Each structure stands twice: as structure tokens, then as C-alpha cells.
Amino acid sequence: MLQRLTITGVRNLHPCHLSLARMNLFYGLNGSGKSSLLEAVHLLATGRSFRSHQIRKIIQDGQKVCTVFSQLNNGQQLGISKDLQAVQILKRNGAIVSSLAELAHDLPVQLIHPESFEIIDGGSKQRRQLIDWLLFHVEPNFYGVWLRYQRALVQRNALLKISRVDESEWRAWEQELADSAIILHDFRNTIISDWLIFVQNALLLLLPQLSITMDYVAGFDVTIDFTVQLAESRGKDRERGHTQLGPHRADLRLKTDLGLVEAVLSRGQKKLFICALKLAQVAFLRANNKYCVVLLDDIASELDAVARSRLLTHLQQLDAQILMTAVEVDDVWPILYRLDEQAKLFHVEHGEVTPKHFLKSDQ
Numbered sequence: 201m202l203q204r205l206t207i208t209g210v211r212n213l214h215p216c217h218l219s220l221a222r223m224n225l226f227y228g229l230n231g232s233g234k235s236s237l238l239e240a241v242h243l244l245a246t247g248r249s250f251r252s253h254q255i256r257k258i259i260q261d262g263q264k265v266c267t268v269f270s271q272l273n274n275g276q277q278l279g280i281s282k283d284l285q286a287v288q289i290l291k292r293n294g295a296i297v298s299s300l301a302e303l304a305h306d307l308p309v310q311l312i313h314p315e316s317f318e319i320i321d322g323g324s325k326q327r328r329q330l331i332d333w334l335l336f337h338v339e340p341n342f343y344g345v346w347l348r349y350q351r352a353l354v355q356r357n358a359l360l361k362i363s364r365v366d367e368s369e370w371r372a373w374e375q376e377l378a379d380s381a382i383i384l385h386d387f388r389n390t391i392i393s394d395w396l397i398f399v400q401n402a403l404l405l406l407l408p409q410l411s412i413t414m415d416y417v418a419g420f421d422v423t424i425d426f427t428v429q430l431a432e433s434r435g436k437d438r439e440r441g442h443t444q445l446g447p448h449r450a451d452l453r454l455k456t457d458l459g460l461v462e463a464v465l466s467r468g469q470k471k472l473f474i475c476a477l478k479l480a481q482v483a484f485l486r487a488n489n490k491y492c493v494v495l496l497d498d499i500a501s502e503l504d505a506v507a508r509s510r511l512l513t514h515l516q517q518l519d520a521q522i523l524m525t526a527v528e529v530d531d532v533w534p535i536l537y538r539l540d541e542q543a544k545l546f547h548v549e550h551g552e553v554t555p556k557h558f559l560k561s562d563q
Contacts, residue, residue: 201521202241202307202493203273209259209266210243211236212551219555221544223515223522225536227529228548234525235313237553238495241523244268244280245309245493247288247300255286270307278303301336301343308337308490310482313497316474320462324451331388331416331452334395334481338488342387349380353443356430360438370431377446378426384447385418392416392452398480398487405514406472406507411457419449471502475511479518486519496524500531509535516540 201222208215213233226234235251239258242250243266249258259266259282269279279291280303290297297303310333318326335342355373359365396414403410420426429445437443454461454473465473475496482492494515500508508531515522516539526532529545536543545556 201273201491202270202523204271205241206269207237207240207267209263210240210268211258211260213237213240213260213553214551216553218546218553219544220521220523221542222520223536223540223543224524224546225529225532225543226523226525226546226548226553227527227532230527232548233551233553234548235497236551237548238311238313238497238523238525240266240268241270241493241495242309242311243282244270244278244303245307246304247280247290250311250313250315255282256284258282259284272307276306278306305337308485308492309495310478310492311495311497312475312478313495314501316478317467317470319474319477320454320465320470324449327452327454328448328450330477330481331392331450334484335387335391337485337490339387339391341383345380345383345387349377349384349447352377352380353446353448357442360434360441360443370434371427374427374430377430377443381420381426381447385422385450388447388450389416389418395480395484398483399476402476402480402483402514403473406476406510407469410469410473412461412473413455415453415455417451417453419447419451420445468502468504468507472507472511475514479514482518482520492520494518494520494522494524496522498526499524500526500528508532512536512539 202220205218205220206216207213211233213236226237228234239249239251242248243258252258265281265283267279267281269277271277277293280288282288290300290303292302292306319330332342332346352373356377359370359373392414399412399414403412420429430443433445456464458464461470461473479494482494485492496515499511503511512532512535524532533545547554547556
């Protein structure tokens with residue numbers, strides 16, 4: 201868990217030094233800096249923001265660098281700094297780390313925010329990323345295979361733009377693409393069936409009336425030699441300018457008894473379903489002896505009182521650290537405090553983060 205957190209130079213946040221509990225609620229008006237606090241934790245864990253690809257929008261006006269530093273409850277220390285030119289410095293226990301993947305392994309972070317609806321309503325990329333996040337943290341060989349596949353994909357796409365290519369070069373890169381594609385497909389196919397058990401458990405509490413199936417679409421015909429498929433598709437791929445078959449086109453089709461999830465669920469049900477998918481991954485990690493930090497932005501939106509109570513109960517039962525935000529403290533805190541008296545409350549106003557102390561008599 202994040203035991204202590206220090207943030208400087210991030211958006212409108214004042215420099216802050218926070219002592220965190222397992223369950224933490226940050227409340228305040230829109231624009232006060234609540235989401236920026238979660239963004240800082242996400243930056244520390246992944247090296248990137250979930251709100252902008254431009255570092256200039258993340259670094260506070262008038263500042264040249266932003267810094268996030270944390271001390272974990274196991275004594276480990278992690279830190280990141282980024283300047284206006286996107287030059288970053290990563291540190292673990294005071295020593296410079298070369299790879300963002302190392303920090304991501306140290307601090308698994310699961311994010312649930314308003315843009316998470318894209319998992320249901322958007323394209324296949326969001327759903328692939330959902331599967332691959334889980335694989336990254338539980339399958340040691342996944343990241344290397346994923347990099348190998350991406351490298352081969354880039355090379356084949358480059359060949360598609362060249363008028364004359366030697367057949368041996370086609371075969372070399374298509375074989376490399378096919379070899380890594382099969383491994384990647386097997387990883388995904390296996391983990392989805394294991395993950396589904398945890399999803400069903402989460403749905404029992406969050407959406408007990410809902411029955412869900414998850415169908416994995418590989419992105420290519422797994423019954424036919426993939427190198428043959430690639431060779432046969434060269435002409436069409438040249439016309440399109442990119443490789444159309446492969447794990448980079450994989451998808452996850454989410455269905456209920458009444459039809460596709462995106463067509464039949466309400467906004468509130470979609471939010472609970474997304475929470476079930478992602479929190480099931482948190483539980484999956486814990487079953488594999490890894491802890492996770494959950495960032496839940498605007499927890500109360502789209503949810504009625506019953507749904508909020510179900511979600512908070514499930515969060516409390518997870519063996520994970522939770523950082524959540526809300527506009528109205530009364531929508532969340534009374535239930536949260538009843539579930540966990542050790543929970544911490546913070547008020548965020550004009551970028552200032554202030555701890556609040558409530559006694560039992562206040563509830």
C-alpha cells in the first residue's frame with residue numbers, strides 16, 4: 201500500500217504530504233483537484249496520465265517539473281519526476297530505474313474513472329488493454345512476448361508500404377509475427393477463463409440479477425496456420441496500409457441473457473459492470489500474491505444509494521488499497537465509515553488537500 205505520498209507541481213495541487221490508510225476518500229467541488237491527486241498516483245505507477253498525453257498540461261503553470269514520491273508499507277520507496285520536455289527520472293529506493301515497466305510491477309494500479317465507459321461503449325482497444333493489464337501483472341513472460349509481437353507488426357506494416365519486397369523478407373517477419381501471435385493468444389485465452397470466475401463473484405454483489413458471458417475473439421483464425429493467413433492477406437493489407445489480422449485486432453464480446461452489454465444496460469449498470477470487471481482483476485492479483493491500489497474517480501456518479509452501498513461494501517471486502525473521490529461527502533462517507541472506522545477522509549479545495557477527522561458521534 202501507499203503509506204505516504206508526496207506530490208509537487210501537478211496541475212492545480214498545492215504541494216502535499218499525505219499519510220494514507222487502506223480506504224481513503226477525497227471530496228470537494230469539481231475542479232478542486234481531486235482527480236489530479238489520483239492522476240499523480242497513476243503517473244507514479246505507469247509514467248503517464250489518464251487525462252492527457254501532453255506533459256505540459258500536467259505540470260503546474262509556472263513550474264518546470266512535477267514530482268510524485270511514495271513510501272510503501274513494505275518500506276520500499278518509489279519516485280518519478282517529469283519536466284516540460286517530457287524527460288523523466290524514475291527512482292526505486294533512491295536508485296535510478298531505467299524502465300517504467302519496473303515501477304508498474306512494483307505498484308499495480310487499477311483505475312476506474314468516467315472514461316472507463318469506453319470499455320463497453322468504445323472500440324476493441326480498451327478491452328484488449330483490460331486483458332493485457334492483467335497478463336502484465338501475473339504472467340512473467342507476457343511483456344517480452346508482447347514487445348516481440350509489436351516489433352514484428354511494425355516491420356510487416358513497413359514492408360506493406362514498399363513496392364518490391366523479397367519473399368524471404370516477407371517470410372521472416374511473418375513467421376516472427378505468427379510465432380509471437382500464437383503465444384500471445386494462448387496467454388489471453390487462458391487468463392480470460394480464470395478471470396471470469398472472479399468477475400462472476402463480483403457480479404453476485406454488484407449486479408446480482410445479471411448473468412454475463414465473455415467471448416474472446418482472437419483477431420485471426422486460430423484453426424489455420426497464421427503464416428498462411430498473413431501471406432494471403434498481403435494484397436488487401438497493402439490497400440489498407442496495415443496488417444488487418446492478428447492479436448492486435450482481438451476483442452472481448454460482453455453479453456447478457458438479453459443481448460450485448462452496451463445495448464441493454466443502463467448507465468448505472470454499466471458503471472457497476474465495469475467495476476466488477478476491474479475489481480475482479482484486483483482480486484485475481486491478490487490470489488496471485490500481489491497487492492493493488494484502486495483509483496476510483498467520482499464514485500457516486502451514475503449510482504443510486506443502494507448501488508453505492510453495494511460498491512463500497514465490495515471495495516471494503518477487497519484486500520487492496522482504495523483511493524476514491526466524490527463531490528458530496530454525505531453520498532459516500534457515512535457508509536464508508538460504517539464499513540471501516542480506520543478509513544481516512546480528505547477535503548480538497550482550490551488544490552489544497554486537508555485531512556478531516558470524524559468521530560463516531562459525527563455519523
